[in-house]
Amino acid sequence: MHRDGKPHRLKNLIALVIAWGLTLIPLLWGVLSTAKKAAMLFR
């Protein structure tokens, strides 16, 4: 928060990107591994 009461927009954005990135990257890795396995059904 700025001294004048306004939130830090850039800091907020960076925090959002880091937090969601750290969460979604492992999830995406897991989803892709599973999707690769699921593809065996259609071979």
Add this chain to the structure above:
Amino acid sequence: MSLRHAPPSSAQRDGHNEGAASLRRHGFFSRERTLAPAGYNRWLVPPAALAVHLCIGQVYAFSVFNIPLTRVIGVTAPAPEDWKLTALGWVFSLAIVFLGLSAAFAGKWLEKVGPRVTMFLSALCFGGGFWISALGVWLHQIALLYLGYGVLGGIGLGLGYVSPVSTLIKWFPDRRGLATGMAIMGFGGGAMIGAPLAVALMDRFASPTAVGITETFVAMGGIYFLAMTLGALSIRLPAPGWQPRSEPTRVVEAAKNRRLITDDHVHIDQALKTPQFYLLWLVLFFNVTAGIGVLGQASAMIQEVFKNAITPEAAAGFVGLLSLFNMGGRFLWSSASDYLGRKNTFFTFFMLGCLLYALVPYAGARQNVIAFVLCYAVIISMYGGGFASIPAYLADIFGIRYVGGIHGRLLTAWSMAGIAGPALVNYIREYQLAHGVAKTAAYNTTMYIMAGLMLAGFFCNLMIRAVEEKHYMKHDEVEDELDGV
């Protein structure tokens, strides 16, 4: 035109100093220290909740350890002193039982102490469970596995499952389904991370003289402890009186008018005295019983129904596909429930579920693999959707103040369904085979019974009405109980 906020007045500064002093009086893990400052972006909260759910969802991938655990001594093949699969099966069962017990018994306490301490304790239990299990493998004492992953890990699961969900509901009162969907999707996704991670670590640590399980357990305990602690440290509760800027959906407004979404609160103990709690318990029980039975037998089922058309590899692919639909359904159905309404969403699960279960034997008889796979994919998406939408349903009916604790108690339906579902599928199949039914048709009766369960769930959902006025907490009781939201 730029808008500038006025500099804080001396009274505001005094208030701020008082607040800071009050914060110093409270410990870092206290509920008060978890309250978000003004202007806090609520979209920073879901990653904290997901961090915990993505870790504890690993429990669904525990089966990847089963075969290596039967070769701890023999390494390449099981030795006579090695553990049997039947003994190892208890590790997972204990974890699920303790998940239900801890969620049910700690519900009231976790609402009191707040999410940070609960999530940190969950990290300690879950990570510690892995470490005690590592010691158990090293000393070859199965009791330590039961105590570690089963009991301690199970307690970590229960605490970690409920707390992030109730916190997210408080941040997203206007989109409760989306909020619970995000967290509980993580639980479904956790197995997708846990399984390949465990396989990669076992490959890394395996040697000609060891299967590498001890080191894998130590590493996974450390990784999960760190990730969950990060979630615990970054979780925030909204300040009292905080409201989102966005408007609730039209359906939410309509439901509010019918009191199916309340702004009041029912105390956790009072909730148990309402018929709504038991009806919702049955709704979850019927939805989970049907899905969980199918999930456990999916691989064997598709191979038996399509005897020469489906190989074991393709069956593994079918299980993977169901996992994807399970995870996707958690997010999509739950988010959709904000627009459909919670009651209508469960009506959809039960009506569509009933129809699809009844269609499965037909797809099997016609040897139509695509129809069979599609039926199950939608069924499992609704199984996941039920898990994700139920906390939002609870928040609608009982209010958001005690939703975590009430949700914890409702999860006993999951534990019961975990016993009833697989038992139904397995025993009916055995009975059918013993009475001369062909293997390809051995699941037909089970599917009709599942369709019946869906119908029962439909009627339970139909009976759900708004809670009677007398059960709501009085305004001063709400103020006295807790000072957070």
